[in-house]
Amino acid sequence: MKMIWKIFIVFLIIIIVGGLGSKYYYEVNTKPVVTDGEIESIEIEIPNGSSTEKIASILEENNLIRNKNIFRIVSKIKGTDGKLKAGLYEIKATMTPEEILDKLVEGGTNSSAVKFTIPEGYTIEEMAERLSDEKIVDKDKFLSLTDDVEKFAEDYEFLQDVPDNMNLEGYLFPQTYEVYPDTSEEDIIRKMLDEFNKIYVKKLKGESFKQNLNINELVTLASIVERESKMDEERPKIAEVFYNRLEMEMKLQSCATVQYILGERKANLSIADTQIDSVYNTYMNVGLPPTPIASPGLDSIEATINPEEHDYIYFVLKKDESGKHFFTDDYDEFLSVKNSN
Structure with missing residues (x-):
């Protein structure tokens, strides 16, 4: 009986020590590679279709994280798997894995990407004209899609108040966008609706307005x-x-x-x-x-x-x-x- 009790005690100590060791290992490897002092950013490129594992390897090879496996664990905990975007990034070794993940979710730049700007106060017709002139969309296809509110209404709650037989006028948010050369007209429209949705969630959803x-x-x-x-x-x-x-x-x-x-x-x-x-x-x-x-x-x-x-x-x-x-x-x-x- 004493022998069993001793084995149990030893086993418990091993578990505790192992747990403490794992916690220490995790905490050490979630710290920045460089913890003090000024350091320049390193430019890295995340290729299209890169998995979290591939991205972790790129970061580790460039000495921007301490441990690629811990980086993947942090990504799973944050729920960012599958949300990390391709592109060019400026990252410092003073950043934590969490900060790097936030940056990768936000998205970088891409040397092959095309930028376009929609000024405030533009109509859909003016947008179509500009994007067509810049060879980004087919004007007729773009206009045809913006006429089909029902196609998008299920995914964007704010379109539910738009009267029947009307278009998306007013809901394609004006700002600068970055797309790939082969991005479809529908994806561009959705990208612009996504930006309006951010305003909707932050400023409009569930709110009461003057004169109802x-x-x-x-x-x-x-x-x-x-x-x-x-x-x-x-x-x-x-x-x-x-x-x-x-x-x-x-x-x-x-x-x-x-x-x-x-x-x-x-x-x-x-x-x-x-x-x-x-x-x-x-x-x-x-x-x-x-x-x-x-x-x-x-x-x-x-x-x-x-x-x-x-x-x-x-x-x-x-x-x-x-x-x-x-x-x-x-x-x-x-x-x-x-x-x-």
Whole structure:
């Protein structure tokens, strides 16, 4: 009996020592290769289709991690297996495996990648034109896909408020993108929808908005703010002008909505332009258009979520070329400034 007890004690000690040893081994190998001092970044390339094992080997060969097996364990614990992206990376030996994994999930650059920029306030038609000119998409195919909201609605919750028979206008987020030369039109559209989804999750999902606007209505108003604003600091004030008009059931009379109908950004609209029979004509119809008129940027979306409170219902561009607007709640004052321009 004493012998069995001694064996048990020895076995328990081995387990404890082994556990402590494993813990120490893990902690040591999850530290940076270099723990102090300044050190330059090392450029590495992660090839397409690389597994976590392959990536760990590349990092170990470049002395950026202490142990490739521990790196794979950390990746499993973080749940990043299968999420590490190919590309060129600048990595320092002072980074921990977790920090390196975060960088690899975010994605690097690629020498064969193609970059394109979609400015704030672009319409889908303008996007298609630019991407076609840059040989990135087939214009007709791109436009055809953006007309098919149902194709994407199941994967993107924010599209559920888009009225039937409308397109993805307003939801292809404007920013700089990087794609491979053979990336399909659908994948490019999804990439842009993914970026809008990040804004949706952070800023819009589950939130209540002024005048109980739904997501589509909020993005529609944000798109008008985008096209009417020249200065970022004025966006919240312009948003409130339109909110005030909506509350009064006053026509928005946004030139940008008529420009959307015309398909061109005319500096001055004619009387005939403002009388075009269209659901997008806010000179003829009370309330918001059925869908956005362009893709609003983050500043316009945030301005529409949090407008600046005031009683103004008119604004007009100042004649001093500052890009700023004059705001008022007095129609005669509005006309006076407008006619002096």
